[in-house]
Amino acid sequence: MPGYDLHTHSTFSDGTATPAENVALARERGLEGIAVTDHDTMDGWGEALAAASDSDLRIVPGVELSAEHDGASLHVLGYWVDPTHEGLRSELRRLHDTRFRRGEMIVEKLQALGHDISFERVRRIAGDDLIARPHIAQAMVETGIVATERDAFDSYISDDGPAYVPKHALAPVNALALIRDAGGACVLAHPGMWRGADSVPDALIEEMAAGGMAGIEVDHPDQDEDQRARYRVLAERLGLVATGASDCHGARYDFRLGSETTPSVLVDELRRRASP
Structure with missing residues (x-):
């Protein structure tokens, strides 16, 4: 190839x-x-x-x-x-710090919508690296909020979703x-x-x-x-x-x-x- x-x-x-x-x-x-x-x-x-x-x-x-x-x-x-x-x-340092707080805020929005999701689980998925929306989507699938990561974006965390944070x-x-x-x-x-x-x-x-x-x-x-x-x-x-x-x-x-x-x-x- x-x-x-x-x-x-x-x-x-x-x-x-x-x-x-x-x-x-x-x-x-x-x-x-x-x-x-x-x-x-x-x-x-x-x-x-x-x-x-x-x-x-x-x-x-x-x-x-x-x-x-x-x-x-x-x-x-x-x-x-x-x-x-x-x-x-x-x-890049600023964005890294912003991503951490942004991740917290997205999880807070999901919790306010009545969903049982833990930011600590999101952090474990991300490991030592920066937190991104796919990590949150993976946690949402694991907790049964959605069936797939794509569903997480489409229904909640895309740019116009109810849990989106800029x-x-x-x-x-x-x-x-x-x-x-x-x-x-x-x-x-x-x-x-x-x-x-x-x-x-x-x-x-x-x-x-x-x-x-x-x-x-x-x-x-x-x-x-x-x-x-x-x-x-x-x-x-x-x-x-x-x-x-x-x-x-x-x-x-x-x-x-x-x-x-x-x-x-x-x-x-x-x-x-x-x-x-």
């Missing part, structure tokens, strides 16, 4: 596989490389690099940075950022500026999944492209063919690199690593566009 999977998650955020396990799966499936893009943390880079060190698999260090537009979550991917950049490190994250253009200042290349993640199934407004994508955004995630398992065609045209018009990635979360989405990929020539172009 040629190409790079430029969007993967591990146990350092809300994935179920370790970085080393993702590397092993990528090698098994014949990928050329994978990006390590956990939510709001760079902590998984070292394990992935070590696991791939005795192979030809290339690791693209990255992060999926939380942003917010018009009261709804929006994610931007930053590749090859400088892990010592103090501005980026400061924002992140108070950066505006997308500010997240873009931070990634560029840290020497990275910025790509807008799954633009067809804003507010659940809405599309990120074209005007915002155009503003980010004008601000130096390098690419847009076109081929994503949760974007249909019409969406992909639309974003491919938009990428061409705005001069953006059209990427493909699985957004793999391990068992949460049936180990779909490598289901969508980006050709190596486009990965090289993204690397070229990273800020000096």
Whole structure:
């Protein structure tokens, strides 16, 4: 399977596989490389690099940075950022702390709705890493509130759900500026999944492209063919690199690593566009 999977998650955020396990799966499936893009943390880079060190698999260090537009979550991917950049490190620390309190508040809302769910269980599921909504969804399934994690999002914790709590994250253009200042290349993640199934407004994508955004995630398992065609045209018009990635979360989405990929020539172009 040629190409790079430029969007993967591990146990350092809300994935179920370790970085080393993702590397092993990528090698098994014949990928050329994978990006390590956990939510709001760079902590998984070292394990992935070590696991791939005795192979030809290339690791693209990255992060999926939380942003917010018009009261709804929006994610931007930053590749090859400088892990010592103090501005980026400061924002990641702030987001980590915000995620903890946000998790508490979501659980409090669920309890107020009459559901028996413990924040301590959510913390145990998350382990030592940051708390994300899939951890809460897993706890909801375990306690019988819902049948599946998808049901948890659809009925309670999606951006417009009764237990939703906003992140108070950066505006997308500010997240873009931070990634560029840290020497990275910025790509807008799954633009067809804003507010659940809405599309990120074209005007915002155009503003980010004008601000130096390098690419847009076109081929994503949760974007249909019409969406992909639309974003491919938009990428061409705005001069953006059209990427493909699985957004793999391990068992949460049936180990779909490598289901969508980006050709190596486009990965090289993204690397070229990273800020000096």
